[in-house]
Amino acid sequence: MAGPAPRHQSAARRSLARRVAFIFVAAVVITALALALSAYFISKAAQDQEALDKALTQSRFNLFLADSMLPEAPDETDYERLVDAFQIRGEFATLIDVGDGSPYVSGFNVTRELITAELASKVAEGRIGYQTIQVSGRQTLVVGGPVRSGEVTAYFFYPQDARLAGLATLRNILLIAGAILTVLGAIAGYLLAKRLLRPVRQASKAAVQMSQGDLDIRLPAGSDEFGVLAASFNRMAENLQAKMLDLEAGQARERRFVADVTHELRTPVSALVGEASLLRSKLESDPSVCAPEVARLVGMVNTDIGRLRQLVDDLLEISRLDAQAADTVLEPVQLRPFLAQLVQVRGWSDSVQLAVHDPEQPVQDDTTAPLAARAGLIVRADRRRLERIIVNLVENALKHGAAPVAIDAREAPGHDTQRDAQRGLIHIGVTDSGSGIAVEHLPHVFDRFYKADPSRSSSRGSGLGLAIARENARLLGGDIVAMNVPGGGARFVLTLPAADS
């Protein structure tokens, strides 16, 4: 059952790391984007301004040149010469509009229609104007101005595409740089997050280990913020450990005391058992030895010594189980003959029904299956402990429930999918025909000396039978659960590992 908790923890931790990395990447992307955009736009604005200044300077010079080159009454030839002169510069196109509808043009192919009314009107006012337009798909800066106080206007077209291509290259470089920066940022962010979260990871791992009972775990001390956490955690662990040790020592003392007391009781009880049984067998062989009421008293003494013996036996066994001094001899045990023999030897044939569901065999309810007749269900267990468990369960069923008691055994269902990973389990059920266990008592039936009804006499057992049965089951790598069956009756199910076949 330890699986889901750590998996959950690690998922939370992963998402925390992812969150930190994500925030880091976002910060890097925003920074890179801001840097790139501002670099691009500042650069673009500067270039635009420079290009405009250059175009204006050139245009003013051109206009001045035109003023000085054109005669008082220029004819067609004069204009042609002028535009040809401008063409020598080659960097721009020239259009001179003399107002007759057929302008003079040089450089690349430009027309009067390219000039917007807005620009034309500005120039008509005798000022120098400029505008950015598209000339056959190329971005072009056009600067216009009056020649000879306005009767002629000249426009100069400066292509901007080469410059814009440079800007595009710059933009691409910035984009690539930004992308590289983002990737580097992501890697750095992830590594940073991992590094930053290492103490968190350690703390979370330590907490998980601690919750699983490892109180020896400590966090490495540090001088940063995590150092404080680590110190607190370690202090907590130490306190907890000290408390646990105290508690364990107390419990150990208590158990030791019970074990010692029981041990001391054993010798006189052994003598008592021997004496009383000898007395009884003497009376049985010759009833005339004493008066009938004395004989009755001898019987009562025997019964009570039997109870005392049972109690001492049970206390000794549970002390040994507590001290983990109980030894086991694990071997394959064939359930059918084992249970059949147990029922027979214990004299339960009248009150106990046996149903061993051997795999791939019809259900049989016999109590006399011959030894080693079939393999059938085989558990891996210690014979004596298994016998102890079954005897305690059946005796409990007969004492507190009612006959008939049914013992059934079958393979535990629902393990087919994990059959390779996990050895099979076998369920052995002991069901009585009584009225069941009240729901409020169900969780406590395995408690030591638990009495379902405090007013009832405790004369029917040591109060340790079920506790011993469960301790033994756990010692064998299994467990016992108690439940009620529909229609009344208590059912105890012992789960044991199947033997390797």
Add this chain to the structure above:
Amino acid sequence: MDRSLLVVEDDPSLREVIRLGLEEAGYRVVLAEDGPSALIAFASSPPDLVLLDVMLPGLDGFSVCRELRKISLVPIVMLTARASTEDVVEGLESGADDYVTKPFEFPELLARVRSALRRASLIASAGAAGTSPGVPGATAAAAAPSSAEAPPATPSVLTLGPLTIDPAAYSVRRGDDEIPLTVTEFRLLYELARHAGQALTRDQLLELVWGYSYLGDSRLVDVHVQRLRAKIEQDPGHPTLVLTVRGVGYRTDRHERS
């Protein structure tokens, strides 16, 4: 005719009740309260059986048992703490034939004592009686027939590999060398050899050798087989005479003798 028993028990009450009960049952009882006095009592007058408590002050029961085994093959029944495997196995390994866990009801102790004493006398009749190793029932040891009722017969001498087993003379020989076996070890070997070629389960062996199946447990058989192997096998780690049948029990093979 009275069989004599040596009872070694440190608790005076228990010692007294065992003495009372055994004397009542017709045995002669010698008491000892610790290990050294038990060894002295044994040396002065060897009994037919020793009832030996494990928990003794000073020299413990296991040590006493080992000391006794150095000088005698007498049947030894241990009184051990309840269900403690270490005690049971150590007791058996130190040479005990059987054990009774404390606290015990007196009739149970008496049954074990009788069963251990009867083992030797049963040998003589077993060969002819042909007791088949059937399903072990709940038959208590006390209910088994006594040797007096069994038909007298001359049991046959058996051979197992290099061993000659003579139930009448109670001897096992390898060539001319006699191998000293306790009655229980002898009986175990005898039953295995008598059923040569047939695997006997631990339960069957318990019934055949100890006279009961359910009161005892398989460790009795396993530890005695180990002890037997240590005495009869050339290499007890790789037995060739008494073989283990995994998951079942033990068997011996029929040996073709030329």
